[in-house]
Amino acid sequence: MKKHTLGFWEIWNMSFGFLGIQFGFALQGTSMSRIFQTLGASQDEIPMLWIAAPLTGLIVQPIIGYLSDRTWSPKWGRRRPYFLIGAILSTMALFFMPYSPLLWVAAGFLWILDASINISMEPFRALVADKLPESQRSYGFVMQALIIGIGTWIASSLPEIVSYFGTSNTAETGVLPMSVKLSFAIGAFVFLASILYTVFTTSEYPPEDMESFEKEKAKKNQFIPDILNNIGNMPTTMKKLGVIQFFSWFAFFTMWSLANPALTEHVFNTPAPIESTYNMANSIEAAAFKIANTAFQESSNSVGSAMGVYGLSSMVFALLLVFYTSKRKINRKYVHMGSLVLGGIGFLLMNYTSPENLKWCFALIGFAWGSILSMPYAMLSSSVDPNKMGMFMGIFNMFIVIPQIIAALGGINLVSGLLGEDAINAMTVAGISLLIAGLCNLLITNKSAISYQPES
Numbered sequence: 521m522k523k524h525t526l527g528f529w530e531i532w533n534m535s536f537g538f539l540g541i542q543f544g545f546a547l548q549g550t551s552m553s554r555i556f557q558t559l560g561a562s563q564d565e566i567p568m569l570w571i572a573a574p575l576t577g578l579i580v581q582p583i584i585g586y587l588s589d590r591t592w593s594p595k596w597g598r599r600r601p602y603f604l605i606g607a608i609l610s611t612m613a614l615f616f617m618p619y620s621p622l623l624w625v626a627a628g629f630l631w632i633l634d635a636s637i638n639i640s641m642e643p644f645r646a647l648v649a650d651k652l653p654e655s656q657r658s659y660g661f662v663m664q665a666l667i668i669g670i671g672t673w674i675a676s677s678l679p680e681i682v683s684y685f686g687t688s689n690t691a692e693t694g695v696l697p698m699s700v701k702l703s704f705a706i707g708a709f710v711f712l713a714s715i716l717y718t719v720f721t722t723s724e725y726p727p728e729d730m731e732s733f734e735k736e737k738a739k740k741n742q743f744i745p746d747i748l749n750n751i752g753n754m755p756t757t758m759k760k761l762g763v764i765q766f767f768s769w770f771a772f773f774t775m776w777s778l779a780n781p782a783l784t785e786h787v788f789n790t791p792a793p794i795e796s797t798y799n800m801a802n803s804i805e806a807a808a809f810k811i812a813n814t815a816f817q818e819s820s821n822s823v824g825s826a827m828g829v830y831g832l833s834s835m836v837f838a839l840l841l842v843f844y845t846s847k848r849k850i851n852r853k854y855v856h857m858g859s860l861v862l863g864g865i866g867f868l869l870m871n872y873t874s875p876e877n878l879k880w881c882f883a884l885i886g887f888a889w890g891s892i893l894s895m896p897y898a899m900l901s902s903s904v905d906p907n908k909m910g911m912f913m914g915i916f917n918m919f920i921v922i923p924q925i926i927a928a929l930g931g932i933n934l935v936s937g938l939l940g941e942d943a944i945n946a947m948t949v950a951g952i953s954l955l956i957a958g959l960c961n962l963l964i965t966n967k968s969a970i971s972y973q974p975e976s
Contacts, residue, residue: 523653523725530722534651535664537603537718538644540711542671544610544637546831547707548573549776550676550824551618551700552630557792557816558696559623563781563943567928569623570777572631574924580638581917586746588643597724598650599643606640607715614708618701621694640715642917649901650725657901665893666838669886672831675710678703680821689821690814693795697817751915758912760963761896762919767957768860768892770923771867771950774932775885778946780823786944787875788819822875829879833886838894853964856895860958863888867951871944888954899964 526534556569584602591598613633620626648660683689683699691697785791793812799805837859844850866884873881900916923931932946939945 523651525653525656526651531652531656531660531663532667533721534647534718535644535660535667536721537607537640537715538664538667539671540607540610540714541637541641541644542668542831543675543707543710543714544614544633546672546675546828547614547678547704548630548633548637550780550827551679551703552626553777553780554700554817554820554824555618555620555626555696556623557781559620559626559694560795561623562794563778564933566781567777567930567932569627570630570773571925571928572627573634574773574921574928576631576635577638577917578921578925580635581642581921582915584639584642585646585912585915585917588646592727594726596719597722598727599647599724600719600722602643603640603715604719606636606638607712609636610640611708611712614704614711618696618704620696645897647722647724648897651722657898661894661897661901662838662841665841665890666835668893669831669833669835669838669890671710672889673828673835674831675703675707676828676831677825678706680825682706683821689817690810691817693800693809693813699821751918754912754915757964757966758900758916760960761900761916763963764856764860764957764960765896765916765919766923767953767960768888769920770927770931771863771953771957772889772892773924773927774946774950774953775827775867777928778932778943779827780820782943782946783823783826783870783878784816784819786942787870787873787878788822790815790819791943792816823878826878826882828882830882830886830889833883834890834893835886837887837890841890841894852895852899853961856891856899857958857961859887859891859895860954860961864951864954864958867947867954870947870951899966 552570553566556566557563561569588599588602591601593601610633613629613636617626617629617633620629644664648657648664652660679689679697679699682702687702688698781792790812793809793816795809798809800809841850841855863885866881866888869881869884870878896916900912932949936945936949939948
């Protein structure tokens with residue numbers, strides 16, 4: 521089937537739902553460790569509490585990719601039903617998350633939230649390959665990166681924004697401030713609204729051979745054999761991209777899980793107070809705890825706002841690529857390598873930065889983030905069977921979640937511990953990991969994956 525070249529607004533509409541998905545991910549990334557610390561978790565416990573995120577992705581994304589490949593409705597299409605189901609579940613999880621009374625409840629909500637986000641996210645990746653001709657693949661994935669950047673920037677800054685307008689940033693011990701609760705409520709609304717926008721403004725192509733599609737769909741109990749067969753026969757380029765993804769996502773999981781404790785301690789000098797070290801029966805010590813906790817909550821807002829800058833810089837980076845790739849070819853390999861190296865430098869500079877300059881470190885990280893969200897998928901989509909795009913996108917997610925699971929199970933604590941006990945060492949590990957990921961791009965040799973010449 522010959523796919524029509526789409527205009528800017530058509531690609532914008534089909535990608536807009538990623539705004540909500542990224543609101544969910546950004547609030548999760550900037551606030552979950554803060555929630556865990558507020559509910560009493562120590563820094564060493566935080567990575568393990570985060571294991572829900574990658575583990576649900578490992579399970580959910582291949583399943584959703586497989587199911588969406590075998591779904592077709594004349595009214596709802598192939599991918600859009602999954603957008604909608606994931607959005608409804610994510611909206612509920614986002615709204616109730618900051619009201620968690622106990623640590624295990626918050627960890628449980630993270631499982632639900634991440635599973636729900638993954639239900640929506642995986643089909644969005646496949647939709648680009650479904651809808652766009654080869655000449656527009658880079659353009660489509662970069663457009664997604666642009667919208668993700670917008671979502672990251674705004675959502676990461678929400679607690680500080682709502683605090684600026686008068687929402688309280690203080691709360692009792694073990695309770696999240698209203699600024700966090702309101703931010704998650706806003707995120708829930710944006711998630712559902714943006715997904716609905718894409719669902720109702722985007723159509724999908726039917727399967728090319730409907731008879732063959734129906735026969736394939738009628739086969740029973742093929743999920744596990746199909747998954748295993750495609751894993752065993754994945755293209756060489758996909759395997760090489762997997763190495764790059766491993767180090768890239770190890771770095772970003774380290775940032776999401778440990779940036780708040782590392783930066784509130786090292787850059788702002790306001791670590792989360794440990795209640796057991798204070799005599800709360802003593803009014804003076806209770807007051808001291810409250811002051812320390814308020815300082816931690818405020819610096820957490822500042823860290824979240826600074827992290828939002830990586831969304832802003834990734835947005836600018838993606839916007840430039842959108843305009844460029846709409847008319848010209850790019851060397852995906854070298855764009856990705858250079859971007860990851862810049863991100864690695866951003867992490868390493870956190871050892872030496874001040875609160876005022878922290879945003880510039882995240883600005884460099886944003887270049888890596890914008891590239892991670894577009895270039896690997898553009899290279900992958902040129903290397904796999906288009907009839908199994910959902911399946912391969914789901915399998916490719918293994919290279920995202922496995923490094924995160926390894927990090928959560930002690931990888932971060934082990935590697936950063938080799939550098940010493942300071943919390944900031946986790947950010948150093950993230951920087952080194954991104955530098956390695958950048959250099960691994962030299963493994964990519966497939967010419968069609970590296971660069972595709974748009975049709976004139």
